[in-house]
Amino acid sequence: MLRASVIERLAIATASTALALLIGVTIVAAAGYDPAQFITSMIEGAIGGQSAIARTLRFSTLFILTGVAVAVAFRAGVFNIGVQGQFVVGGFATIMSIIWTAPLLPEGAVGGVGLLLVGFVSGACAGGAYGALPGALKAYANANVIITTIMLNFIATGVVGWLVQNPFRGEGNTAPNTERIPEYVSLPRIVFDSPGFSIIGLGIALAAVAVIFVVMERSRFGYDMVTSGHQESAATYSGVGAKRTVVLTMTLSGMVAGVAGAVFAIMIQGYYTDPSGIGTYGFDAIAVSLLAANNPLGIVPAGLLFGGLDSAGSHIGIYTDVPVQLIDGVIGLVILFVSVPELFRMAAQRTGLGGENR
């Protein structure tokens, strides 16, 4: 799948998404809803007006960050299905570290920036550590990363859910939430005056894309990572420790996921809540990364697409009676079709739409 050319990838991504949406619309029609209205409200929900665009970008920011986290690992041949867990642990660590450090720093802008730094660093470290764990288990005990990361997702959700319900619940909160972080710790809204979105958040996501792109494509470490992922024996022969690389890859991937968690916690929530209800950004990120062929730069358009889908989903959930779960199913279908490039190659050959350049 990684061998496909850029054009081919684009074609497959477009065809997968179109096919998945087509099936979605068919189901909408079969279930007795109006498909035309469904399509209109999807477009409206994604790009209809300033607040819709801000909402799309808010989701896109998270998808780009979590997507990059997934891509880092996938490129190195490690299936990190645990981004959701690393995202949760990172976000929780961000909020708690800010709450704990706040009394030590002055209030106001200076303290705010200081606390933001504390939050982001804690988030990245916690996410990195939570990613390093399955990496180490893989490297030194040969435990299947796919399974351990999935299990660690369940564990992260459960443990953080319990923590915010019990020991770390904010005083006097009836809901299972932590205390709020101070007002002055926030990412300023400069362009869009829409709650839960700051252009700085998007900037952080794009910066992460750039950094990861440079690390993967231009650095020694990135080269080692990708080689040991695809040609382990060659990498070992040239002196790259495969075990060490797995641990480092998972750590890096987890750190990006932790940053995503920090952005989510600071930009959107301002406190931490039961993670079973916060959305499956870490899982959808797998789709984002695959759609982008695990290329850090490709993550940006893929993230925008998924942001749009999710934004349309929440619009549909509010303004129409079509169940919003349909969007989750459609996202699953996109991933399914992306995993079968052969299907589209054969279809292209049958229809004579240039399937020759295999």
Place this chain on the structure above:
Amino acid sequence: MSVADYAAGKRLRIAGIVAVVAALAVATVAMDLQIRKIVTTGFVERSLQAATPIALTAIGGLYAEKSGVFNIGVEGFMIFGAATAATMMWIISGGSPGQGDVWLAILASVLVSLVLAVAFAVLLIRYEADQIVAGLALWFIGLGFGPFMAVLVWDSRNSPSLESINDLTVPVLSEIPVVGPILFDTSPLVMVTAVLAVAAWKFLNDTRYGYWIQAAGENPEALDTAGISVTRVRYAAVIFSGVMAGLGGAVLLAQAGSFTGTGETMVSGRGWIGIVAYLFGNYNPLGAALAALVFGGLDMLQIQLQTAGIDVPNRLVNLFPYAAVVVVLTVWGSTRTPAAVGEPYESEE
């Protein structure tokens, strides 16, 4: 793998078992647990019931992987199985299901799983889908469409209370102390699962087709040379795994009596635990069923601890199986997978 390595592997396993038993013993003494209050016949019965969906899924997944295809989508099949069984039960009975409808719903759910499994197998085998990614995709589709079906039918992600399966009581035999109530006064689905586990074990190890399945995963070229279609064997195994996982989901629903579509849905990771169960059981259907029983027991332990008056936070005890899986994989990590798993096979004719 040399003999010494093998012995070392075994030693690790033995050490693992000893460590677990020792830890349990220490915990028992230290916390003054009353084993008698915890390990009751009711507990064993409930553990068996909790184990059935996991065991069914595990046996199916094992067959697929033995044949050379890693069906990581079993969690998705379970969600579809449970959601279909619930909606079918509702539709067949017109809103007030009885015992007969439970059985019909299970049957209908198996048929729907069969259709799904065929489509999935075609994608995996004919179109050489990336097995990991396609399997994950199936999970996501299940997470979306399971609750979607529930919303369509009941306007809510959760179904109202439907009907759960009654225990089957065998007269006379059920009056044998201890063994009676566990074996002869329990859910018939437990019986069905036990029979299926033994049959699956017999079939895999004692029939020609069972050998073909193993050969398709270990040495497809040899099987091909012997004139057996590797593709056909793999189709059969993957379809079987999807149907078994769908049945697992339906059984889960039949025991719970209602569909829950919030969070990770009512299946809540049991498919994943099923995969671990057959790794743990070293690709032996009976071993997988026993491993499922261990996970089922862990699942039920929390209720038992509560009734015994031991206050442990619910949410944390629920995580026990997941943590156990990580530990098990760490200790048992080096399970040998069939040689040709994950590679599409193309015949050279």
